[in-house]
Amino acid sequence: MKLSLRWLHEYLTGPLPSAEAAERALMALGFPSESLEQVQTVLGPDTCIDLEVTSNRGDCLSHVGVARELAASGLGVSNRDPAPVEARRGAQPASGALTLRNEAGEGCPLFLAKVIRGVRVGESPPWVKAKLEACGQRPINNVVDVTNFVALELGNPCHAFDLARLAGPGLVVRTAHKGEKLTTLDGKARTLAGDELVVADTERAQGLAGVMGGQDSEVGASTTDVVLEVATWDPVRVRNAARRHGLRTTASHRYERIVDARTLEFAAERAAALIASLSGGEVLAGTLSAGEAPAAAATVRLRPERMRAILGFDVPTDRAARHLRAVGVGVGPLGRGGDDLLCTIPAWRPDLTREIDLVEEVARVEGLDAVPVRETISVRASAPQATEAARRAIAGALTGMGFFETVTFSFTSPARAELFMPAGLSTLGVDDERRGDEPSLRPSVLAGLLSCRAANQHAGVVRPGGVRLFESASVFAQDGRGGAVENTNLGLLLDAPPAGRSADRRAGVRLMRGAIESVARATAGATLSFEPSPPHAPAFEAAAFARVAMNGAALGYMGLLSKQALSAFGLEGAVVGAELNLAALIAAYPPASRVVLPPQFPAIERDVSLVVDDSVRWAAIDGALTRLRTGNAEAHEFVATYRGKPLPGGKKSVTVRLRFRDPARTLTHDEVDGPVAEILAGLKKEVPFELRA
Numbered sequence: 001m002k003l004s005l006r007w008l009h010e011y012l013t014g015p016l017p018s019a020e021a022a023e024r025a026l027m028a029l030g031f032p033s034e035s036l037e038q039v040q041t042v043l044g045p046d047t048c049i050d051l052e053v054t055s056n057r058g059d060c061l062s063h064v065g066v067a068r069e070l071a072a073s074g075l076g077v078s079n080r081d082p083a084p085v086e087a088r089r090g091a092q093p094a095s096g097a098l099t100l101r102n103e104a105g106e107g108c109p110l111f112l113a114k115v116i117r118g119v120r121v122g123e124s125p126p127w128v129k130a131k132l133e134a135c136g137q138r139p140i141n142n143v144v145d146v147t148n149f150v151a152l153e154l155g156n157p158c159h160a161f162d163l164a165r166l167a168g169p170g171l172v173v174r175t176a177h178k179g180e181k182l183t184t185l186d187g188k189a190r191t192l193a194g195d196e197l198v199v200a201d202t203e204r205a206q207g208l209a210g211v212m213g214g215q216d217s218e219v220g221a222s223t224t225d226v227v228l229e230v231a232t233w234d235p236v237r238v239r240n241a242a243r244r245h246g247l248r249t250t251a252s253h254r255y256e257r258i259v260d261a262r263t264l265e266f267a268a269e270r271a272a273a274l275i276a277s278l279s280g281g282e283v284l285a286g287t288l289s290a291g292e293a294p295a296a297a298a299t300v301r302l303r304p305e306r307m308r309a310i311l312g313f314d315v316p317t318d319r320a321a322r323h324l325r326a327v328g329v330g331v332g333p334l335g336r337g338g339d340d341l342l343c344t345i346p347a348w349r350p351d352l353t354r355e356i357d358l359v360e361e362v363a364r365v366e367g368l369d370a371v372p373v374r375e376t377i378s379v380r381a382s383a384p385q386a387t388e389a390a391r392r393a394i395a396g397a398l399t400g401m402g403f404f405e406t407v408t409f410s411f412t413s414p415a416r417a418e419l420f421m422p423a424g425l426s427t428l429g430v431d432d433e434r435r436g437d438e439p440s441l442r443p444s445v446l447a448g449l450l451s452c453r454a455a456n457q458h459a460g461v462v463r464p465g466g467v468r469l470f471e472s473a474s475v476f477a478q479d480g481r482g483g484a485v486e487n488t489n490l491g492l493l494l495d496a497p498p499a500g501r502s503a504d505r506r507a508g509v510r511l512m513r514g515a516i517e518s519v520a521r522a523t524a525g526a527t528l529s530f531e532p533s534p535p536h537a538p539a540f541e542a543a544a545f546a547r548v549a550m551n552g553a554a555l556g557y558m559g560l561l562s563k564q565a566l567s568a569f570g571l572e573g574a575v576v577g578a579e580l581n582l583a584a585l586i587a588a589y590p591p592a593s594r595v596v597l598p599p600q601f602p603a604i605e606r607d608v609s610l611v612v613d614d615s616v617r618w619a620a621i622d623g624a625l626t627r628l629r630t631g632n633a634e635a636h637e638f639v640a641t642y643r644g645k646p647l648p649g650g651k652k653s654v655t656v657r658l659r660f661r662d663p664a665r666t667l668t669h670d671e672v673d674g675p676v677a678e679i680l681a682g683l684k685k686e687v688p689f690e691l692r693a
Contacts, residue, residue, distance in 0.1 A: 001061050004134035005047040007153075011067035012077045019047045025073035026051060029364055031060065041130035048134055058257025059348040062155030072326035072365050082153060087276035087283055090117065094284040098163065098227055099170035102290030107197045108173045108209065110261040110291035111231040114272040115163065119143060119281035121223050128278070142278040143219045143226055146271055148250070155348070156230060156259060156267035157251035159199075159207060160275070161217040163225035168202035171227065173209065173290065180205055183215040184247070196241040197233065210238035210255040211247050226275060230268040232259040261294040262347035294347075300355055301334060302341040307359045313372050315362060317341070323365035324358060390523050390589035391472065394490065397522040401515055403468040403492070408448025410474070411438040419539040419565050420444035425477040428484055441476035445491025446539070446577045448473065450561070450569040453493060457571060466495025468515075472582050489556070490582045492516070496560075496574035503574035505560060509544060512558050512576040516548060519580070525591025526550045529619060530558070539565040540577075548580065550588070556580035603661040604672050607639060608680065609653045609692035614643070616687060621654060624686040628679045632667065635659045653692050 005019050016022045023033045026049070034050040051066070059065040064082065071079035094115040102111050123129075124145040132139050135152055139145050147158035163169055176182075178194030182205045190208070192198070197209035207213040210233035219226060235256045242252040265287070272283045302324075304317040315323075317339055321331040329352070330344030345352045352358060363371070384392065395405060417427045417440040429439045442448055449469045456467055470492050477485045492515060496508025513530060520528050528550055535545040536557070545559030558578035566575065610621070618638060625636045639655035647653060658679065660672045683689070 001051045001053050001066075002135045003049045003051060003063055003066055004131055005049060007046075007063050007131050007134065008067055008070065011064050011079055011082065012070060013080055014077045016070065016075060016077060019049070021075060022070060023049055025070060025075055026066070028367060028369075029069050029073055030054070031057075031066075031069070039134050041133040042126045043130040046130065046134040048136075055257055056351040058254060058259070058350075059155060061254050061257065062151075063153050065155055065348060068328055072323070082270065085270060085273040085277050087273040088281070090282040090284045092117075092284050094286045094288055097169070097225070097284060098166075098288060099168060100288040100290045101170070101172045103172060103174040104197050104209075107175070107234045107237050108291060109232050109234075110264055110289070110294065111171075111173050111229070112264050112268045113171060113288040114228040114230075114268050115284040115288075116226045116228065116272055116275050116279075116281040117224070117284060119224060119226050119275065119279035121219060121221050121279065124278060141219065141221075143223065143275055146274045146278060147228075149274065150267055150271040151250055151254065154263070154267050154270070155254060156263055156271075157210075157254050158267065158271045159213045159229040159251075160219045161206060161213070161227040161229065162219050162223045163227050164223070165217045166201040166206065166227065167204070169227075170202050171206075171229070172200045172202065173231075174198060174200060176205060182206075182208060184208060184212045184245075185215055185218060186212065186247075187215065190245055193244060195237075196244070197237050199229065208241055208245065208247070209233055211242050211245070211252045212249055226281070228268065228272050228275065230264050230271065232261050232264060258350045260347040260350055261291070262297075264294075297330075297347070298345045298353070300343045300345060300352065300358060302343050302355055302358045304339050304341070306355065307362060310356070310359050311363055311371065313370065315366055319366075320362045323362050326365060327361055329358070329361070386589055387586050390586040393522040393589065394472070394519055394585065395470075397518045398468075398470045398492070398515065401468070401518060402463075402465065403470045403494070403515070406449060406452050406469050406471045408445075408452055408471060408473070409438070410441055410448075410476075411435060412440055412442045412447045412451070413438050414440045416447055416568055417441075417443050419568060420447060420537045421477065422536045425479060425485065428476045428478045442473075443475055443477045444537075444539070445471050445473050445475060445489050445579055446493060446561075449491050449493040449577070450565070450571065450575070453575065454569045454571055465497055468492075468494040488582045490519070490580045490585065492558075492578040492580075494576055496576060505544065505574045505576075508574055508576040509558070509560065512578050516556075516558060516578055516580065519585065520550060520555075521591065523585045523591060524550060524588030525593075526588060528555070531619070532617065535559060538562060548578070550584065553584070554581075555584055599661060599663065601662060601664075601666045603634060603659050604667050604669060606658045606660075606672065606676050607655055608658065608676070609642075609655045610683075610687075610689040611647060611651055611653050611692045612687060612689045614650050614652050616652075616654075616689075618654065620687050621656065621683070624683050625656070625658075625679065628682045631675060632660045632662050632672070633658065633675055633679065634661045647692075 023036050027033055032052040034052055037048055039046050039048045053060045067079045071077055097115045100113050102108055121141050121143055124139050124142045128145050128149055129139045137148055143160050147160055151157045176192035176194055176196045176198045180192045183189045198205040199207040199209050206217045233255050235258055238252050238255040276283045308314055324331050328346040332342050334340040334342045343358055414427055420443045427440045449471055452469055472490050474486055474488050479485055496503035496505050517528055520526050530546045530548055532546045539562055540559040541562045547557050548555045556579050561575045561577055637657050639657050642653040
């Protein structure tokens, strides 16, 4: 924000010590100075201060706003309102010359219009030109210059229309029609997308709301009647429209930082009076208004004791109240006893919404150099949060199994993103030429892990048992309504172990299952189920994909990467991937612990080989044995699967180990013969099988 020092003096009582003193004072209040330079105007030299204004301080994108800050800075000056302007006032009501309708709803909370008749468009007087030139703006004419003047003075952008060029004549605030054409004041013809806000007449759009006016209703030398617009807009709608059309204007910059509806009436009256005064026009009676009435001033409670506890040093209550009044905050007793203060927030400070905001204001005006700096501080180390402990447990379990943690880029190419995209969702990308070939946000953590694996392959990295990688990261997609979908997942990737000249794909799948079960034990101590199913995306092989559930709720998936996916990343060999919902794992942390004494007596184990149909899954056998185990039957576990001769086609042999133990004595082999037979008889009713000799 460029400010004229000469102009600033008009809103201060008493002179500033120097331009350098003003610059230092503003920097101490949180406004870094980009430069302090002498500029030449039609009225001679002036000093221009270029301030860096944070996005929450839109009020300081104006001379009046910065004057308030200087008045609070302790330089011995106070601020004053702009001098009133005398102008001719007409008896004819503005409503007789123009109609106004607001169809934008929340997009335009309030729209005001004034009508000035009989203007003579010409050059602005030197005092107006000098102010605009000092701020880096080019004077245009006495009507347009007033709109720029008021924006720089009060922070309220204005726009002037030529009344004779408005159909109706009337103004309609509405959403643009898709494909609607608008030529803006910069002479460029623009096609509107249909979600922008426009100010239109009864036939067509006449301005891109909050950004730039239209050329069709531009004020020129032939203009005699002017319609003045002063409004407030939804900051998000303005920002989106400005970015889409590549327009960065003083108006959009200000509206993106909130213009309070309570400031509009004064700005409209002042701008209309200035136009009439400089052009010889007459302001018609009344103001056309469309929208909601401005909200009442907000109030916030300030507890002095809490303020002092946060600041860490003593600021007397009356001194704190004086600081707040200096920046325009109304301060009075709360009325409930005690020292609490009831603070009324001024219209130009929408950033003050909480007690902590007021505490920051007190600290800012008091001076951050007043905060005591101790030579030593006491530090107490707290136990890690449960979420952090869960993440450490996951990392510990995986690194113990030979996995390396990675941090990969969030973007990928559209083709690679589509490999992992579930049905009903689409890729979410960015409109940024700097992204080049990778403008899409990754829909799966595996996209980044595969890129990392490819980089290791190209670098000739070899690890015993293969490379294993994991990463916790966000994934993104877009639903059918255009909304963004974001989740945080745990991605796992490992090479299938070598088997001769090829890779043992089955062993790779078993290794991944074991890794997932280890992660679940480390975080939840829960039992997982793996259900083979068709893959949700082309990145996985149809015959080697499974859904993973924890305690009956979906947790994620695992599977072999398809040839299409491996080819897209330039990988060789067989690779297994998995992706789990990190939030579900963290929510289940910590795992339940149970301490038991080690057994005092040995167990007896029996291996049985069950010949079953090739379609029978281990989950069916496992579930049945879990239900059938009673008495001294302590556990069972999978040993191996065999296919081939002498087994007939379509059959496989599944070897299961049954374990029996009595906690009080040593069992004999004869004592477990009966329980083994009972378990196998019960199992045969649920899963048909034949015992393999």
